[in-house]
Amino acid sequence: MARPAYRWPKVPEMTIHRLSVYTRCLRELEEDGVTTISSQELAERFNLNSAQVRKDLTYFGEFGVRGIGYYVTRLRGELQKILGLDREWPVALVGFGNLGAALFHHKGFSRQGFKIVVIFDEDPAKTGREVEGTPILGMQNVGRELRARGIQIGVVAVPAEGAQAVADQLVAGGVKAILNFAPTRLRVRRDVRLQSVDLSIEFETLSFYLTRLGR
Amino acid sequence: MARPAYRWPKVPEMTIHRLSVYTRCLRELEEDGVTTISSQELAERFNLNSAQVRKDLTYFGEFGVRGIGYYVTRLRGELQKILGLDREWPVALVGFGNLGAALFHHKGFSRQGFKIVVIFDEDPAKTGREVEGTPILGMQNVGRELRARGIQIGVVAVPAEGAQAVADQLVAGGVKAILNFAPTRLRVRRDVRLQSVDLSIEFETLSFYLTRLGR
DNA sequence: TAGATTGTTAATCGATTAACAATC
DNA sequence: TAGATTGTTAATCGATTAACAATC
Known part of the structure; x- marks a missing residue:
């Protein structure tokens, strides 16, 4: 019997964004040898409310110590684990x-775990070679190449006209997340x-x- | 007697964002020869609510015709005028x-009126020449060069470490808007x-x- | 214990949406 | 006039913030 899918509490978009900001800040603090920080201190660095910092964190657990x-x-x-930064993500770049x-x-x-492991471009003049060990391939076998590498993240850096077709190919190839730089609305x-x-x-x-x- | 400053109604950040999206869409519709569009049709293209489209617009005036x-x-x-796209904006790029x-x-x-008219870089190997007619200058006289060109928009494309110093120089030079690509929080x-x-x-x-x- | 700060609840604020009178 | 769609008000929803009991 399939267990009914556990409903994650829906986390506001802005909370994820801030989590990412906190993480960067904590890395810097750690480098500076700071060992503890209060929600108040953290909030002041970004003009936020300390309650907001605490609330952002409690979507995911209890990470603090009262009085400390x-x-x-x-x-x-903890935040790196939540954000999935404790592993490496192979990335496909389309458009060179x-x-x-x-x-x-x-x-x-x-440096942060996002590694472009394959590049696609439709221009034959650019394909068939490698840059810094990364192959530049044509658009013929996008799906196969993505799957072979277990790629879940695609970056779209082509002109607006071609972007939707590229996105479709990425999705067909099993990509689950797309970062789009083309100035057009994509449908996925x-x-x-x-x-x-x-x-x-x-x-x-x-x-x-x-x-x-x-x- | 100075008239008390007129208080603009504060427009939500997201409304500006959507205005920009609408504008692009309207340009395309115009090219396709479409003469009128309802808030409902416009909304459907972006998975928005038609009331939201109308509300976004009425922050700035009454642009529609009932029944049409x-x-x-x-x-x-109208939207281009509101967004300030009816003029050319000279832009300074820092970091090449x-x-x-x-x-x-x-x-x-x-194409849309944002024209990079000067580039600054601290690397002497890059400065002193022109790219496509645009001078690449050192960071010595940023303020003077910005003022001479009446530049109000600066783009920061330097590493995180140098970004704050660059922003400070831009602001000192009279820049009123900064687009920052450095992965760090800037204070202005x-x-x-x-x-x-x-x-x-x-x-x-x-x-x-x-x-x-x-x- | 006294002081500090969390995790959480309840109040507030602002943005989205439904509904509808105005009107083309 | 009948039909369509705006501009706008009021209701809803969701995110931010103030306040405080729990507890280190």
Whole structure:
């Protein structure tokens, strides 16, 4: 008899975001030799409310000690486990143009466990070789190559026009999470996590606030 | 007598974001020759509620016609004006490494009025020349160069360690809006708009959801 | 024990949505 | 006029915050 699926409490999107921010901060504190920190101190670093910090954490367990605060090393470890940063994630990058290449060469992700292990590009002039040991392949056997490597994360760095087709191929190949840099809305199955970074929208937001400044 | 400053109704952050999304959609509709669209139709394209679309718009005025909907061209024009996309914004890019260079070569922003007109980098090997007519300068006279060009938008594409110093120089040079790509929290005066794109956090969010999938 | 800080409940705030009178 | 759709109000929902008993 299948046990009824356990319902996770639904964690606000913003809580995950902050968890990630806390983790980075805790790493720095640890380097500086700080051993404990209170929710109050942590909150002040990010202009947050201390209750919010505590609430964010209690979605996942009780990590603090009353009268003391949180042990930095312990909490960092717990948060990394919650965020899935205690393992390595192989990543597929699609599109090796300006942005794709920049993301590839950008160290810092691999440091944190996200490693681009294969690159796809439709341009034959770019495929068939390796960059720093990572193969650049054509788009013919995306599914097979993804599966062979057990890849669950795909990064879309192609122009808007091709992005939906690329996303479809990634999903068909078993990818469960997509980071999209194309300035277009993608549609994916509901069990695939889609995260979009839309630089046009970022610029337009700045423009909006600038326009209002003068008034 | 100085008139008391008019209080703009505070517009939710998410509304601005959606305005930007609507604008892009309206441009496409216009290209396709669509002349009118209802809040319902617009909402369906983004899995939103039609009341939300209407509410987003009414923060800024009445743009619709009862019984008809919105005239696509008219609405696109109004939204572009609201977002400040009816003018050109000169932009300064700081950091000409992988990411900085990718952003520079990424057309698509200039198409929308955001034009990188000067690049700063602290590496003397990179400075003193031009790329596609855009000068790459050292960090010695950031303020003077920014002012000379009337630049209000700065893009920070340097490593985390140097980011705060760069932001300070930009602000000192009169920049009123910063787009930050360094994975660190920056502090700026309250009258400066700071927008951060943190790719580490994007990856960690994906990782979080992937970790939960199995459970 | 006295002081500090957590985990949690209840109050507050703000954003989303349903509903509908106004009106094209 | 009948039908459609807006602009807007009021209800709902969810996230943030204040407050405090529990406890180190």
